Amino acid sequence: MSTSTEPNQPILRVPGVRALVWMSLFGFAGYALLLPTAPLWATRGGADEGGAGLVNAVLMLATVAFQTTVPWALRRLGWRATLVAGVLLLGLPSLAFLLTDQLGWILVASAVRGAGFAVVTVCGATAIAELVDASRRGRAIGVYGLAVAAPQVFLTPSAAWVAEAVDFRVVFVLGTLPALAVPFALALGRRLDDVAGAPVPDSAVAHPGRGRMLLALALPSLVLLAVTTPGGALLTFAPQLGYGALVAMAGLFGLTVAAALSRWLVGGLAARYGPRRFVPPLLALCAAGLVLCGWSLTDSGPxxxxxxxxxxVVGVSYGSLQNLTLVTAFAAVPDRERSVASAVWNIGFDTGTGLGSLVVGFIAAGTSFTVGLLTTAALCVVVALIALVGGSRRTASV
Incomplete structure (x- = not known):
């Protein structure tokens, strides 16, 4: 049961929400700063392009692996202990980059950061559902999404430039910002522990209908995978698309700003009309944006x-569908299983991000980036048709 009791209370005045917002801002600041910088640091230590690519691959692999354990940790350890461990694991390993630029140690530090990022992502999404009632959850997820996206808007496009133009050490020190979120993690954890009660052994928790619940989460996870795959590809390969650093920075800025604003603004529409009707058109819009991107890389393009x-354009769909799929995921499970829904959603997000880098890179190596981007556009169209058919069947059965 969520803790919000006043239906007209502003989202930021709901007890616990401000602590969540500040924890998310600090946590994702560290993530956004090191996402482009840690691989670049590995190349300074002698790693080739493959080795540099492993840095974020290991980060995301560790994130996905540990996301499956977060619901267990919340039940067994409670919110305070889990959240504090998460922000420390995400922030403190950044200091290790000050000591070495050797790939092996960078990968170890990235794996530890991935464990912390798993906690921050799953707990953040779960917390907003616990704090705010279902009727306003779309708007609340929009506010939370803005807190998550804002650091990426301002820090991801500029972090590598700061590292090279000023000093890598500046970025690595700032990469510890998640550790400064401990007071907010404690405040949020205290609020949620008071609501949830004492932690309970995992053996004491019943899981009725787990198969049906996971099946209900399959469609929103597939939609999320479809949009984060091209999103991850563009975030990874923008500097390599042939137009130079300034165009790459402008494109990334457009993508991240559009994603942040749309993730925030679509919350009101989801609360008023429901999320499902927007999914197929947004996937089609994403496909159109990808076609434009691919066309722009050809001699006859714009x-x-x-x-x-x-x-x-891709950023609009990328941000909107993050909100809508999370709202749908929470609606598909009982209240007691919100942490499971959050874990499944985050696994879909991070898997798509990793696949975008891996698959589009592989296709581009054999053909071109245009073919890689058009392949992801085709994926969006196929999933849009699946969502359209799935939504129609759901409506017909009601």
């Missing part, structure tokens, strides 16, 4: 302006 516009 050039750099088309690439920036296409990335911005």
């Amino acid at each position: 050039g750099a302006a088309g690439l920036i516009a296409g990335m911005t």
Whole structure:
């Protein structure tokens, strides 16, 4: 049962929400700063492109692996202990980069950070559902999404430039920002532990209908995978698309700003009309943006302006569908299983991000980035049709 009791109370005044927002801002600041910088640091230590690519691959692999354990940790250890461990594991390993630029140690530090990132992502999404009642959950997820996206808007496009133009050490020290979120993690954890009661052994928790619940989460997870795959590809390969650093930065800025604003603004529409009707059109919009991006990389295309516009269009779908799929995931499970829904959603998000980098990179190596992006556009169209058929069947059965 959520802790919000006043239906007209502003989201930021709901007890616990401000602590969640500040924890998310600090946590995702560290993530956003090191996402482009840690691989670059590995190349300074002698790693080739494959080794540099392993840095974020290991980060996301560790994240997905540990996300499956977060619901257990919340039941067994409670919110306070789990949240504090998460922000410390995400933030403190950044200091290890000050000591070495050797790939092996960078990968170890990235794996530890992945464990912390797993906690921050799953707990953050679960917490907003625990704190705010279902009727306003779309708006609340929009506010939470803005807190998650804002650091990426301002820090991801500029972090590598700061590292090279100023000093890598500046970025690595700032990468410890998640550790400064401990007071907010304690405040949020205290609020949620008071609501949830004492931690209970996992053996004491019943899991009725787990198969049906996971099946209900399959469609929103597939939709999320479809949109985060091209999103992850563009975030990874924008500097390699042939138009130089300034165009890449402009495209990334357009994508991340559009994602942040749409993730926030779509919450009100989801609360008023429900999330399902928006999913197929947004997937189609994403496919159109990807086609524009791919066309812009050809000799007959609109050039750099088309690439920036296409990335911005993709950002609208990328942000909106993050909100809508999370609302749908929470609606698909009983209240007691919110942490499971959050874990499944986050696994879909991070798997798509990793697949985008891996699959589009592999296709581009054999053909071109245009073919890679058009492949992800085709994936969006297929999943849009699946969502359209699935939504129609659901409506017919009601």
